[in-house]
Amino acid sequence: MADQPEGEKTVLEASLEVFRAHGLTTIFGNPGSNELPFLAGLGDDFRFILGLHEQVVVGMAEGYSRATGGPALVNLHAASGSGNGMGALTNAHYGHVPLVVLAGQQVRRTVGQEAMLANVDAATLPAPLVKYSHEPLAATDVPRTLSQAAFEAVTQPSGPVYVSVPLDDWDETALPDDELLTQRSVTTAGTMSESLRRELAEVLNGAQNPALVLGPQVDAAAVDDPTVYEHAVALAERLGASVFVAPSPTRCPFPTTHPNFEGVLVPGIKSVRDRLIGHDVVLVMGAATFRYHRWEPANYLEPGTEVIQITQDAREATRAPFGRAVVADIATALADLAEATADRGNRRGDRGARAVPAPPRSEQGMTGPEVLDVLNEHVDDSVVYVNETTTLDLEYLERIVIDRPGMYHFPASGGLGFGLPVAVGMAIGDPEKTVVATVGDGSANYGLTALYTAAQLGTKTIFVIVNNSGYGALSGFAERMGVPDTPGLILGTIDFVSLAQGYGVPASRTTTREEFDAAYREALQADGPVLIDAVVLGA
Structure with a gap:
């Protein structure tokens, strides 16, 4: 690495400061030649976790993120290594797992020549499995791009992002203003308005037989706010509602021992419709409506069933084939509705009476x-x-x-x-x-x-x-x-x-x-x- 003028930082040094600011000091990877300049310059406060195959590397990073509740940093090799990891990237994408995937690229001036190990058109490779994908147009834009990637990964709906960096960029001189990147923050205030909260509460209060369908966003939110579980239980009890877990659950959003718990919806159109028959209002919280798997031709809903969806993912809201959707923070929405709905005073007995037989x-x-x-x-x-x-x-x-x-x-x-x-x-x-x-x-x-x-x-x-x-x-x-x-x-x-x-x-x-x-x-x-x-x- 070339010596820098006094007081100036390299792109690598500025980038590592960005990673430190976001807590991205544990790196999951399987190194290739394009990644060596980056890995060789890591400070002692960085920890490298070696995996023997890129799919395993991405999977370990997903597990780490699920356990810590924060983003995880992945280092992959150019096109071949990135391709090997994409099988696991499907799970991270649909699981809303925040991963920052940093891929090595050949020397910048040789990429267009399609030199060996060049990742041609790198930003398109992982699409559509990432929220954001980019290869900076200049070495001086690498730290800012990594800052954007880190924020993109955790901003709702959270998910994986991908950045490709040519191996000779790390040794270039960084911009003095890169120091401002470590002072940035992004806050999403996704609360429902008071009028919307009252309107939804009135619908739920007027329901004869309401049901809750809870999804993985509820459990994911509980990593930072354990009271989310308590609010989900309170809402179910106050409404006297049956609680189902949304089809194909990636996490468990409700205690399975609770008397109101009625199990997991089978991921087929007819199966879901049949389980929801008799429920006039169905509130879907923190899930798509619905992620089907098996093909069961049928009408989506029995006439008279009203579906309201609250999700942190705007795309889940827009692609649903039925129902009214609200894009809002799940933890706040659950707390607000648990407080705003009327308590019907009905409590169910012990779920043990309906336990699954041996x-x-x-x-x-x-x-x-x-x-x-x-x-x-x-x-x-x-x-x-x-x-x-x-x-x-x-x-x-x-x-x-x-x-x-x-x-x-x-x-x-x-x-x-x-x-x-x-x-x-x-x-x-x-x-x-x-x-x-x-x-x-x-x-x-x-x-x-x-x-x-x-x-x-x-x-x-x-x-x-x-x-x-x-x-x-x-x-x-x-x-x-x-x-x-x-x-x-x-x-x-x-x-x-x-x-x-x-x-x-x-x-x-x-x-x-x-x-x-x-x-x-x-x-x-x-x-x-x-x-x-x-x-x-x-x-």
Whole structure:
């Protein structure tokens, strides 16, 4: 690095000051040659977390952001590394996870020549999976661009952003005014007006049988304001409303033990409509209306059902095919409505009376629901769950007690490889927690190298491979779609125990509920990562 005149800073030095101002001093990455000048100039207060594949790197950063509630910094390599990470970027995008993705670029003057490792038209590569994407037109604009990116990532609706920086930019002289970047702030005041609050409260008060549908923005808001859960409970109780979790939940926005909790809406048009029949007013808070998955041709709503959506994402509001939408801060809106609505004085009994029955036992082996029941027998305040078992996603929030914010996490867009790296990232972000990741044997192969990072850092993670020797969710879809003989859905035997041990993670294999219970009890007492290959009956 060339010497700078006294009192002047390099672009790298000014950029690191920007990252410090935003708390972006933990970097998740897999380095390439374009990134070396940036990484070599990091100060001692920066921490670099190595991942062996870019999809795992992005997944770990997502887990870290979910655990800390703040943005995470990702360093990827040019086009090839960025492309490798885009599978995980789908989950971060639809999960509104604030990631600042910094990608290396070839020497500036050679990019147009399409030199080796040049990322041609870099800003378009990650679209449409990022909120903001840019390659500065001059080296002197790099610090300002990174400042904008950091603010874009966390400004609602939060989400990933992407910046490509040529490797020779870092050594250029920064602008003196870059010092002003560290003093900036952006505040969003998304409160509802008093008249709007009264109007919505009147609609809810006049409803004969209201329902609440809560989404991931509620749980995400609770990271900074734990009273969000309390306000959601208060609103449900005052209205006497049934509470549903929005389809395809990435987080759990309401205590699953509460008497008003009625479960997760199945992500199909007819399924949602049928569950909402009889509710004249449906208030959707912090979710899209609705993120469907399976195709079920039907009318969206039964006549007489009025839907009101409150979301922090303007695009969720504009793309909905029905209902009235309000764009506002979720935490404030919940508190305002909980205060403004009339208390009907009706309280429901104990949800235990409607508890999900124990799954039937089989002499042939263990079932997936039995795995969930064992996990539920050992719930405590130190445990956080990461789920990537799509065969069990609808049962997860029924069988496992989720009663506090930030306790449950699921991929937002079905990008495989979520579970293992997100669990590692969450453990790095909150070392006091034990992160339990249930992952299907099919999806485990997409993020398996996360075990390396877990072993190197000694993260408190328990990886449970729910192993049915195939793509169980796809088999279920094939049956429903009338194509049961689809090839490629059976995996056969994969030795996850040996694979885990090869990365340095202790592992064992279980085939019965009793064996799994004993292995899980032992894993909860471990100081570092543990993998359990839980063999279950096929879907």
